[in-house]
Amino acid sequence: MKRKIRVAVICGGKSVEHEISLQSARNVIEAMDREKYDIVLIGIDKEGRWHLKNLASFEEEIKSSFLPHLAPQGDEVVFVPAAGGQLVNLTTGERLQAVDVVFPVLHGSFGEDGTIQGLLKIAGVPFVGAGVLGSAVAMDKEASKRLLKEAGIPIGKFLPFTSEEKEKIKFNEVVNYLGLPLFIKPASLGSSVGMDKVKREEDFLPVLEKAFRYDSKILIEEYIQGREIECAVLGNESPRASCLGEIIPRYEFYSYEAKYVDPEGALLQIPASLPENIVKEAQRLAIQAFRALFGEGMARVDFFLRGEEILINELNTIPGFTSISMYPKLWEISGIPYPQLIDELIHLALERKKKEENLQTFIN
Ligand SMILES: Nc1ncnc2c1ncn2[C@@H]1O[C@H](COP(=O)(O)OP(=O)(O)O)[C@@H](O)[C@H]1O
């Protein structure tokens, strides 16, 4: 009998998207074929400590509320550098059986931003999704917009500012360039945290202050009045694009409430009702954006459709995997059921590692 692949699913984490990550992880675990995979569940608590979790009690633990926190319970574990997925139980001092691959089901900072990807690289273990560079670039909305622009991919107008430049930001100058309304957001957060629309001058400073509370760099953007379209991408060197989905928020924009709190906060339409030429063009742009931002494995590419004009808003390297999330749903409708999607993602992770191992590491 073929040996099962040992997969570490890592979830939780220090980011504001801790709760969403737990919901995503629960769904990923549920979709994993137990005939093929042994699952090692690692939960990162809000302080950033890694705990070994019991699969059965994890279900119980996160069932208790809609947006649960992970209890800082379970033996603490760490990966050993350059040991091919070797984990050590810090509580008992015991070396655990090495894992073959890691599926980081983490959103936002310390999960989607290249930091954990770096750690996993150091550990010498393959992992699902974008590498260090792709993760870091996509997490920074300024860096990713600059690269998209450079690749000739259409995006909305924007201005980045650091907190040191805060005093120099003048409402009139900003409006001259971007028009009104404006949209202000932290540069590297997610889940719509810390952002808002600005319609009048008196809202400008409070919204700016709010964004700066979450990040030392913010983006002021032209407000794009349009439909919100999403496309899932899967692959390494030959990425494929899924059918398109549409998000129809019942709020002023696709806010945190609309995303996660209010179950009726947004309507998801899959496939989106769009003419064939728009679908083809968006799929082409999704793959182009994936490449421009060094995507690997998976990404969800989000667009605005303003009339006939397609603008890329952002690329998410670890998209949501909750029961209502777009990424797995888009693939399901495009012909890849959830369990098969997991298989492909794990395969892509192992394939990349093999390729890296074939690179020469000595000088001659
Ligand atoms: N420039 C913009 N114009 C109009 N709406 C925007 C703009 N930027 C963001 N939004 C709204 O805010 C939501 C979240 O913004 P986004 O940049 O995608 O950040 P996040 O990484 O938190 O998802 C979008 O889905 C959209 O509804």
Ligand SMILES: [Mg+2]
């Ligand atoms: Mg978004």
